[in-house]
Amino acid sequence: MIIPCTRRPLFSTLVVSTLALTISLSACAPSTTESSQSASSQSASSQSAQPVSSTSSTADTAEPKVYTQEGIAIKGADPVAYFTESAFVEGSADYTHEWQGVTWQFASAENRDLFADDPEAYAPEYGGYCAWAVGQKALVAVDPAAWEIVDGKLYLNANQKVQTRWAKDIPGNIALADTHWPELSAQ
Structure with missing residues (x-):
């Protein structure tokens, strides 16, 4: 017996949304064709950066x-x-x-x-995971050459392409990642 699916539009919406997020996060995969960015091309804010102790919202009883x-x-x-x-x-x-x-x-x-x-x-924010991906609720490996110091804190990203995307809205991306990090770090 075949039962017609009356929720197909909702299912299709979920599939499309999941596919869109997957495609977005695929940009986080390290690229083997991109060359590492030199330190001299990093932003002026990182040139005389002073570290700031991170204020983690993770419970003190568990290591992030x-x-x-x-x-x-x-x-x-x-x-x-x-x-x-x-x-x-x-x-x-x-x-x-x-x-x-x-x-x-x-x-x-x-x-x-x-x-x-x-x-x-000195430790990077979000445990050293890709800062942009944490904002997208994902834990993604990093390329240590894709970095930025913002307000005395170190942020790493998956690769230079993702670093460029992240840099388009640093305050917004940090706010998103700060929101999602407590849940991700507890997984």
């Missing part, structure tokens, strides 16, 4: 989610160097610090010590 690959935070990038050198700098296995249950790498002992003294001042 941190983007890692093989237990290493943010693909091994040195989070302090974004502030001190205004550049994406690879960290080294020689200089590490454990924080929030993961290993953070640094280019120098000095950067490691700065981070250890105040990790929330």
Whole structure:
């Protein structure tokens, strides 16, 4: 027996909405054809950036989610160097610090010590996940070369294309991500 579907328009709307979100988030996938943006092309705001301790809305009893690959935070990038050198700098296995249950790498002992003294001042927002994607209610890997410091806080994005999209409305995108991060970080 075949029962006619009387809710087809609603189902179609949901499918189309889901497809649109999937297509939008597909732009977050790291591109192998794009070259990394040089530090000199980052915004003037990041040139003399001072870190600001993050005020996380995640409960103090649970460690927030941190983007890692093989237990290493943010693909091994040195989070302090974004502030001190205004550049994406690879960290080294020689200089590490454990924080929030993961290993953070640094280019120098000095950067490691700065981070250890105040990790929330240097750690990227949203656990190092793509800032634009968090605003879209998704956790997406990042390209550490796609970054921006805004009001003393480090934001990473999936790739340069997504970084450009995110930069078109930084305050709006941050507000969206701030709204969705508590739920996403608890997953």
